[in-house]
């Protein structure tokens with residue numbers, strides 16, 4: 364029998380709404396900024412081989428906040444260099460917000476933006492049709508590998524597009540996070556058609572090892588305040604639950620047993636720290652910097 368549960372990614376507006384709630388109630392972007400400022404910035408110095416133009420590719424860029432932080436450091440580390448920044452994301456609402464952010468951000472001179480409203484595999488098809496082979500000095504896949512059909516193939520293909528001294532940055536939820544605990548226990552019942560949706564850094568690092576790629580990894584502590592999930596008739600809590608399970612309207616459409624077990628696990632110390640009356644879900648991320 365077909366499952367009544369509907370995958371969140373299949374509905375662009377539901378996805379956009381619950382992702383925004385996740386950003387509003389988590390330290391996700393704040394801790395990524397800290398990672399970029401303190402660790403990634405140094406790694407950006409060595410890319411480019413002294414060229415006067417840097418080619419950058421953002422895969423699943425969302426609304427562009429993280430991309431612009433990275434670009435600001437690329438400018439700082441490579442003064443006077445021009446940057447071609449290719450943006451790729453299938454979500455129209457996200458791309459619109461990214462464009463608006465670019466329009467109101469100062470000091471982006473020397474950076475050109477090319478907008479690609481497409482998935483990673485559509486972008487691959489586009490490049491495959493081009494006559495001249497492309498190379499990129501920096502490619503990032505930030506919190507998006509859950510949404511591709513075959514993450515291994517995506518990593519392999521895009522890593523193959525790195526220029527000499529280029530780097531690939533992957534950020535994904537950590538194997539030590541609450542996500543790992545939640546998904547290990549319930550992924551078979553949450554049942555999105557795309558089986559790669561519930562992956563963590565442990566899976567990605569095994570893949571990189573299999574490919575024999577050289578990388579460094581960094582854990583980035585982060586929390587998601589999910590207290591609202593435990594209130595009744597609470598739209599914010601419902602959107603949080605949708606994002607955690609990757610299911611649209613999980614509270615209303617999941618079988619009651621599954622819903623109750625997921626809610627119980629979300630309160631459990633394995634996933635969540637209870638502090639000052641707040642429930643802080645362990646949203647630890649792992650950043651992986653892969654060499655060309």
Ligand SMILES: C[S@@+](CC[C@H](N)C(=O)[O-])C[C@H]1O[C@@H](n2cnc3c(N)ncnc32)[C@H](O)[C@@H]1O
Nearest residue numbers: 423424425452454457482483505506507510511
């Ligand atoms: C969790 S958001 C992360 C956005 C951004 N990187 C950030 O960290 O703020 C995931 C993004 O991946 C995009 N996405 C979904 N499926 C994709 C695919 N097959 N290829 C590329 N991007 C995809 C979504 O539209 C969304 O903008």
